């Protein structure tokens with residue numbers, strides 16, 4: 406089956422200006438700086454990375470809330486990047502977003518019924534006026550909320566319930582793709598799993614494809630078929646969940662994983678903790694060569710001179726394994742996690 410979405414070299418630069426009266430552009434915030442991936446029907450692509458690495462900006466471009474500076478987004482083979490008007494509206498219906506913070510993304514003055522039914526204002530053909538309340542009740546039921554709550558207001562619900570409301574609204578137009586931007590990050594840990602489980606159930610029920618964004622690798626593992634790890638506006642490693650979690654090849658992924666808590670004490674004992682030093686550089690001043698080099702313990706001269714491309718490392722190219730495991734590191738083949746680590750356990 407062809408991909409539902411093909412994202413090619415997506416870039417979003419925000420102009421950085423100075424002066425109030427005579428605004429002068431003095432640089433650019435390179436929020437997203439060349440992101441490519443495919444999304445196939447019914448699958449979940451997890452995107453992870455620290456705060457500020459460009460995840461939300463990617464999400465907004467996918468649902469046409471932001472226009473890319475350059476690059477393309479193909480939906481079922483059709484370039485949707487430059488669409489406007491009715492053509493854009495038709496595509497948007499199939500790509501919906503669930504927002505990060507259910508406390509601020511729901512209008513406090515609207516009832517749940519109006520919030521969930523709001524997409525029908527834009528697409529009345531999906532639910533004619535007389536049929537709306539029935540549809541909304543159905544949606545509430547589908548996300549595990551009592552349909553009798555249709556006239557209540559957001560403040561009468563818990564965080565988890567509010568995110569269910571957000572999900573119901575995302576489902577209203579029966580989309581094929583849901584872009585979920587950190588849908589559980591604002592929720593209590595105890596509630597996070599419930600919302601993730603609900604999203605998995607809905608995926609099976611409606612054949613949805615997800616772009617599931619998180620800053621925490623442990624949340625994404627459970628739900629993702631493939632994972633892309635972002636750093637400073639780019640994907641630095643991508644592969645199936647097993648490849649990323651059990652055989653990470655990019656030093657940044659290795660560091661992120663080493664920070665994920667491990668419940669098993671023996672496994673914890675076995676593990677080398679990699680502490681990243683220094684701060685993430687500003688997206689207005691991205692380092693030359695490899696953008697991760699200022700924090701990378703493996704960095705050497707070549708890293709400052711040459712941009713590593715996201716590709717399958719040469720030593721791992723194997724005709725028998727069609728799955729791609731790409732890494733944007735010049736030294737991705739090296740098995741050892743940390744210099745001096747005798748176990749070399751990631752290899």
Ligand SMILES: Nc1ncnc2c1ncn2[C@@H]1O[C@H](COP(=O)(O)OP(=O)(O)O)[C@@H](O)[C@H]1O
Pocket residue numbers: 419434435436437454455456457458459460461462463688
């Ligand atoms: N409208 C904007 N104007 C200028 N800079 C922006 C804008 N939106 C986001 N940024 C910057 O782009 C970078 C990426 O932001 P964002 O996509 O929100 O990251 P994430 O979701 O991974 O935390 C950040 O440095 C942020 O400050």
Ligand code: SF4
Pocket residue numbers: 655656657695696697698699701702703704705708713733734735736737
């Ligand atoms: S290319 Fe160099 S700096 Fe970049 S991740 Fe690989 S070793 Fe580190």
Ligand SMILES: [Mg+2]
Pocket residue numbers: 460461462586587
């Ligand atoms: Mg964000």
